[in-house]
Amino acid sequence: MRDDIRIPRSKENDYTPEMATERRKFIEAKTGEPMTLTGQYTIDTGVLPGNIENFIGICQMPVGVAGPLRINGEDAQGDFYIPLATTEGTLVASYSRGMRVITESGGVTTTVVEQYMQRAPAFLFDNAREARAFGEWVKENFDNIKAAAESTTSVGKLKHIHQWSVAKSRYLRFNYTTGDAAGQNMVGKATLMACEWIKRNYPGGANYLLSGNMDTDKKHSHLNMLHSRGKRVIAELTVKKEVLKAIMGVDTKMLAKATVLANTGALMAGAAYNGPHAANGIASLFIATGQDEANVVESHAGLFTHELQDNGDIYLAVTLPSLICATFGGGTALPTQRECLNMLGCVGKGKANKFAEIVAATVLAGDISLGCAVIAGDWVSSHDQLGRNR
Known part of the structure; x- marks a missing residue:
């Protein structure tokens, strides 16, 4: 690749403010955009390794707070104020209103199943x-496979x-618990070790x-x-008719x-979720707390029951059957995300289970x-009042 089109990088330390500045100047030369506001941030760039490459700055997103939300969970107990990062007007106000219904009805019961x-x-x-035949051998040798997988991690089990079986293939789906981490990378490494053990020890x-x-x-x-x-997590309550x-x-x-x-409409459409909008609360809470935002696609699917x-x-x-969230690893240690987790x-x-209960309660x-x-007919009027940039 020609040097004049290569994004600047440093082999010694690629996360310094100086390298970020150099890359913004490079982008300005190539596109005409100086990225001035993107280059204004307060965090120590030394915390970024492992979270980003070719760092140029911070994308600032507004964070609002909704609540109080009363949760009667096994791990989340009490009144919570929920940080929601979003650019959609009315969203925080709407969640606050739903939280008021929950709180005045005595709170939501949450359970990680x-x-x-x-x-x-x-x-x-x-x-x-x-x-x-291979599948039967795997069953017989589960303990050895488990030992090989868990040799890579002190947390994953x-x-x-x-x-x-499909045609001449055998698909295996390894299921782990991963502590407070979401665990995708953890289980990838563990399964690689297990598969290599299988490859060495399976006859032929x-x-x-x-x-x-x-x-x-x-x-x-x-x-x-x-x-x-x-996590399969359930949030449930009985709403009083007067409330x-x-x-x-x-x-x-x-x-x-x-x-x-x-x-019925969701069934006809083949929707992944039959409730109003699980993805809104999950995405906003995920961004605020440093979760892997791509996990919203799995996490938002579920069942709304009445x-x-x-x-x-x-x-x-x-019921959220596949809520992928963490309080350790990934972006959860970044400064502003850590503040939101701390609140x-x-x-x-x-x-991690406490956080999952909070997410499910927020969705409800x-x-x-x-x-x-x-x-009530105020869906459009609320967006017209709060959700338009005038």
Whole structure:
């Protein structure tokens, strides 16, 4: 590559403010844009290795706060103020309104049911019977495979391996727990070690591809709805009819009817989520707290459930079967992201489940608010008032 088109880099230290300045000057020379505001930041660039390459500056995004949100979880307990990074007007106000409904109804109960992270290699044989025999051998040698995988990590634990035969291939899906980390890189390394052990020890050897794409990394899949990738977390509460009427101006019976219509529409469309908008709250909270934003595509899928009670109150629940989040690793240690995690009390060991409960509770608040706004007719008017740059 010609030197005049190569992005400037330093072999000694590529994360200094001087190198960022040099690259902005390079971009200005090539595009005419000086990137002046992008180059204004307060963080120490020494914290960036492992999070970015060819650093030129900071993309500043507004962060608002919604709440209070009362959570009666196993790990998240109390009233929380939720940081949401977004450029969509009305979003923070809407989530705050839903949180008020939850809080005045006594709070949302949150439960992490299970949690796994996967890597799914594919093994290739000469025919289907060989692939089937290999699958049986894997079952018989699980303990040795587990030991090989866990030799790469002090945190990750291999729990079980799902298997499928297709033609002359055998797909394996390794399921790990990963502590407070999301764990994609952790389980990739562990599975590589396990596959190499299999290759050395399986009679006649075994050829494999480390990912046969059944891990569905950064992609939604129905498989993840059934076999959780990340954390399967449920947020549920019974909303009092008086609270919903007073705050939202909506009757619980009308909300129940509207939810049936919405369920049918989502079914016809083949939507990954049948509630109003799980991705909004997840994306905003993910960006604010340094999560891998691409995981929104897996994390937002789920089920919104309702049941009208005999006394007119309404039971509502959000089930997120593949919420991929972390309180350790990735962008969670960056300065502003760490501040947002800290305001949630989610910094330190053993806080990943707490954070997952907060995310699910936030999604439910947003669904209550938007669902009621559509019924009450103030969905468009709210966006017109708060969501337009005039």
